[in-house]
Amino acid sequence: MKNKPLILVTNDDGITAPGIRTLIAVMQEIGEIVVVAPDKPQSATGHAITINNTLYLNKISDDNSPFLEYSCSGTPVDCVKFAVNEVLKRKPDLCVSGINHGSNSSINVIYSGTMSAAVEAGIEGIPAIGFSLLDYDWNADFESAKKFIKKIALEVLENGLPEGVILNVNIPKLKEKEIKGIKICRQAKAMWMERFDKRKTPQGKDYYWLTGEFVNQDKGEDTDEFALEKGFISVVPVQFDLTAHHAIQTLNTWKLNEKN
């Protein structure tokens, strides 16, 4: 097929996760795909990269495979860097990351390996989308999401994305028919109220598990949390220019350069 788009597929739950297998199936309907994904789960690794350790890249696919597939010992961001620099012969037309097992809405975007992989692709100038399903179960039902994922990916391929913008797509845990539609949203103001679950090793040493409760502090009706609660798929355009431009004027009133 002529002019088939080249699509890079990655995730943070690891190359064997059902989420990425579903995403691969959808993307195969759209273009030529190449998979480079972590060889083990890498949830909540954020935008970590591996600079103080060695990295391994293993080819999984063989000559009979329908597409190229590599596993990588590094983080999701490492995977994208490997794909662009060592695996792909040209810049892909699209990078999709996920489908994450669990939400990456609101503040979760910042901790998310899934989204960081997509953001890294965005930094490299590749239109990129992170997909997440609001179901942490390894055996979650990803089927209901397929139609919507295909639609969003096709729209991005058709329209491109504004420079420096990546899409963060979250899908409610609902049957296909129950999903009300797709909404463009802003990131809700929310946070995690952490709790450390303190335990003792068999040798009597204290150790902890990080756990916590999600708190949505945002009553806005234009947020991703609101859309998801109402049964919509949320699409948040995300940027990697972290500058709080609105704060520059205030800071310029400070006496930072006065002699004292």
Add this chain to the structure above:
Amino acid sequence: MKNKPLILVTNDDGITAPGIRTLIAVMQEIGEIVVVAPDKPQSATGHAITINNTLYLNKISDDNSPFLEYSCSGTPVDCVKFAVNEVLKRKPDLCVSGINHGSNSSINVIYSGTMSAAVEAGIEGIPAIGFSLLDYDWNADFESAKKFIKKIALEVLENGLPEGVILNVNIPKLKEKEIKGIKICRQAKAMWMERFDKRKTPQGKDYYWLTGEFVNQDKGEDTDEFALEKGFISVVPVQFDLTAHHAIQTLNTWKLNEKN
């Protein structure tokens, strides 16, 4: 002393790094300090948190120590969560992270453990600053930075910070007298051109080191890169609302909800 501010100190180079020891010395002149920092170097860990592994918190200080000090087995972000939830009796008045050994200007902010710790404090509602010196050397000269760090910290304590804003401070590798001043800037548009240094293990297996070259694509004179190049300290206000608000209108013109 009455009304002494409570200051949390952390970093990503690990609790023994000369950078954090300098920062501790400066903060001791300002307030009551508590240190919670990683027990080993955690550079480029981004906003990673530890959810699939156990965490250890070790008290380093004793009854004779001038301040409370803990090392933590987790990431810089884990350290802040530990400090807030397990160590500190009240919310601190300020969190400072660093001094990082090396630049966190422009796109480096997104990979930086130093800045992610500061951002995490910001999410928790604590005024926060990340400090970085443009010198990767373990034995870098941090002395020249002291006066400026103190000034910026005092300004933040006096004025507070706009909601959801954290400061990313980068300091050029110059003698105190050569530093021209402090400039409020925006994050320069820049990226890393990666290169994977491919080698063979003694057993003949391929492995890689991630390396690369920094490319500043931004000719603006209001950027952190420009200020640093001209001998100024750069201060970029950073936010954790990643929404690309300017892109929402464009995305709303897409045909995402049309039946086909």
